Structures are given as structure tokens and as C-alpha cells.
Amino acid sequence: MTRHWSFAFSWRWGGYLAVAIVFAVVCGFLSNWQVSRLHEKEQIQALVDRNWSADPVPLDEIVPDRTTFDDSHEYQPVSMTGEYLVDDQVLVRNRPRSGKPGFEVITPLRLDSGAIFMVDRGWVPTGNEQDHPDSIPAPPDGTVTVVARVKPGEPELPGRSASGDQIATIHLPDLASRVGGDSYTGAYGLLVSESPEPSDARPLAAFQPEVNEGMHLSYAIQWVIFALLAFAFLGYAIRQEYRLRNADDPRVRESEERRERKRREKRTDADVEDELLDSVR
Known part of the structure; x- marks a missing residue:
């Protein structure tokens, strides 16, 4: 055979x-x-879950250098005290939420140290008759204690631009050039709380990210x-x-x-x- x-x-x-x-x-x-790739996404989700629910710590402990950021601290809540620079507030275009068009509201916060930290106060919808919110809730006046979750800035997107008080992406060096002074260019924050509370209802807070495996x-x-x-x-x-x-x-x-x-x-x-x-x- x-x-x-x-x-x-x-x-x-x-x-x-x-x-x-x-x-x-x-x-x-x-x-x-x-x-x-699956393990990478599981690790990212574990990082988000761990940092999102962590207790707030002073900003300087997590971001000691204004120009850099350690990605392992992303979404870690930090606390800081300062005064909002409402005149330098900007809107980030093309930020949908639950299928609706809208904007992220970025308000610079001048800290007690004199440095400026960008705070994303939340989301507002596009207006009914114009490409701009019908109203933007005002932040608290005077000195305010802010808790925010830190995030790295977004990259600059070639070919995308905006004018006036609107920007195309949260590119922190560009935002720093608008405000002047010693601004944080390595990280910004997603607002968690403000003390004292604002008189107006806050913009809608960010969702906790869920990584799609x-x-x-x-x-x-x-x-x-x-x-x-x-x-x-x-x-x-x-x-x-x-x-x-x-x-x-x-x-x-x-x-x-x-x-x-x-x-x-x-x-x-x-x-x-x-x-x-x-x-x-």
C-alpha cells in the first residue's frame, strides 16, 4: 500500500x-x-474605569510640567482654584452628542499661580436658526474651585479651520496663543464640578468613554x-x-x-x- x-x-x-x-x-x-489589539483595548478601558472614579488630587501632582502629559493619568480628576477668563472662551465645532450637532465649551481658568488651564465645561447644542448655540451657560464669577478630569490635547487637523470664537480642534498650543500668558499645553480638563455652583445650568457633562472591543x-x-x-x-x-x-x-x-x-x-x-x-x- x-x-x-x-x-x-x-x-x-x-x-x-x-x-x-x-x-x-x-x-x-x-x-x-x-x-x-484586543488586549490593548481592554487595557485602555481598565485605565478609563480606574481613573474616572478616582479621588481628585491637586493639578500639580498629575501635571507638574505644563508642556507634557503622562497618558497613564488620563481622566484622573484634579482640583484647582482660579478665575474663569470668560472673554477668552471658545467653542469647539462639530461635536455631536446622542446624534445631535453641537459644541464643546472651552473656558480658560487663570489659576492662583498665574498659569492658565483650559477647562472643557461641557456640551451645548447648535442653535435652531444659526451655526452657534442659542445660549451658553455662564461660569461662576470670581474665584472658583474646579474639579476636572485631565486629558491630553488633540492634534492639529490640516485643512480644518474655524473663525471668531470657534475652533476646529482642541489643539492646546493654538488655544494658548489666543489667551497669552503661561498656559498648559500638555493637558486640559473635562469639568466635573465647580464651587461655588454657577447660577445657570451647566453645559452637559462628558460621558464616561466605553472602548469598543x-x-x-x-x-x-x-x-x-x-x-x-x-x-x-x-x-x-x-x-x-x-x-x-x-x-x-x-x-x-x-x-x-x-x-x-x-x-x-x-x-x-x-x-x-x-x-x-x-x-x-
């Missing part, structure tokens, strides 16, 4: 096996990459299945060539007939009924 399979040890089939192995290795790398696990499993299918197809192709090469051999023919009889014996009543229905159509 060994001689019937001798063709499978040829250079041709060795080459096919090498291709299948290379394909399986590539699938393995891609599967591992998908698992790595996506289909990474499913894709990882699919790549493993593709790798296994490569070897299954190789085995099927070898089996088909074996049948063709040995079609005239009585022993091979008898073996195939036994295999076919066993397959037929395993048929269910439903299979028989389907065959009968097919035969009369």
Missing part, C-alpha cells in the same frame, strides 16, 4: 506543504495581532480556522490524487466501496426521504 502513496513524497507535494506551512504561520501572526476575538479565531483549512485542503487534494492514480487497483476500489457503504449506512431517514423527493422532481 505504501507505493500507492509514494507520489505524496514528491518535490511537488513537498512544495505544496511548504506553502501551507507558510500560510499557516502568517495566519498565526495575524491571529496573534488581533489578540494583541470590536471583532478582534472573532477575527483571531477565524485566522486559526483558515490555517487549519489550509492543511485540510492539502489532505483533500492528496486524497483526490490518490483516487485518480489508483482507480484501476482492485484493492483501492474495494476500499473505496467499503467506505461508500459505511457512508450510506449512516444515512438518516431524513436523508432517504430527501433522495426520494429529488428523484421524482
Whole structure:
């Protein structure tokens, strides 16, 4: 019987096996990459959950250098005291919320130290008749204690611009140039609370982010299945060539007939009924 399979040890089939192995290795790398992406997103969500509910600490403890920011502190609540610079307040365009267009309200806060920290006080909807809010809730007057969750600034977006009191992105160096003075350019804050409370209702506070884990696990499993299918197809192709090469051999023919009889014996009543229905159509 060994001689019937001798063709499978040829250079041709060795080459096919090498291709299948290379394909399986590539699938393995891609599967591992998908698992790595899933772990990255899980770590990001864990960071958000941990920092979002943490107790506030002084701003200087988390952002000691105004020009840099440690991403591991993102969404950590910090406390600071100062006075809002309402005249330098700006609106960030194109900030939808729950499917509605609107703006983020960025109000600079001059701290007791004299440095300026940008505070995102929340979201307001676009006006009914103009590309501008109908009203913007005013922050508290005078000295105010603010708790905010720190975030890194956003990158500058080429080709996107705005005019007047509107900006296209929270690019902190640009905001610093508008206000002047020693501004924080490494981080800004999402407002949590103000003391004293403002007389007007605050803009809507930011949602806690939920990282979408996506289909990474499913894709990882699919790549493993593709790798296994490569070897299954190789085995099927070898089996088909074996049948063709040995079609005239009585022993091979008898073996195939036994295999076919066993397959037929395993048929269910439903299979028989389907065959009968097919035969009369």
C-alpha cells in the first residue's frame, strides 16, 4: 500500500506543504495581532474605569510640567482654584452628542499661580436658526474651585479651520496663543464640578468613554480556522490524487466501496426521504 502513496513524497507535494506551512504561520501572526489589539483595548478601558472614579488630587501632582502629559493619568480628576477668563472662551465645532450637532465649551481658568488651564465645561447644542448655540451657560464669577478630569490635547487637523470664537480642534498650543500668558499645553480638563455652583445650568457633562472591543476575538479565531483549512485542503487534494492514480487497483476500489457503504449506512431517514423527493422532481 505504501507505493500507492509514494507520489505524496514528491518535490511537488513537498512544495505544496511548504506553502501551507507558510500560510499557516502568517495566519498565526495575524491571529496573534488581533489578540494583541484586543488586549490593548481592554487595557485602555481598565485605565478609563480606574481613573474616572478616582479621588481628585491637586493639578500639580498629575501635571507638574505644563508642556507634557503622562497618558497613564488620563481622566484622573484634579482640583484647582482660579478665575474663569470668560472673554477668552471658545467653542469647539462639530461635536455631536446622542446624534445631535453641537459644541464643546472651552473656558480658560487663570489659576492662583498665574498659569492658565483650559477647562472643557461641557456640551451645548447648535442653535435652531444659526451655526452657534442659542445660549451658553455662564461660569461662576470670581474665584472658583474646579474639579476636572485631565486629558491630553488633540492634534492639529490640516485643512480644518474655524473663525471668531470657534475652533476646529482642541489643539492646546493654538488655544494658548489666543489667551497669552503661561498656559498648559500638555493637558486640559473635562469639568466635573465647580464651587461655588454657577447660577445657570451647566453645559452637559462628558460621558464616561466605553472602548469598543470590536471583532478582534472573532477575527483571531477565524485566522486559526483558515490555517487549519489550509492543511485540510492539502489532505483533500492528496486524497483526490490518490483516487485518480489508483482507480484501476482492485484493492483501492474495494476500499473505496467499503467506505461508500459505511457512508450510506449512516444515512438518516431524513436523508432517504430527501433522495426520494429529488428523484421524482
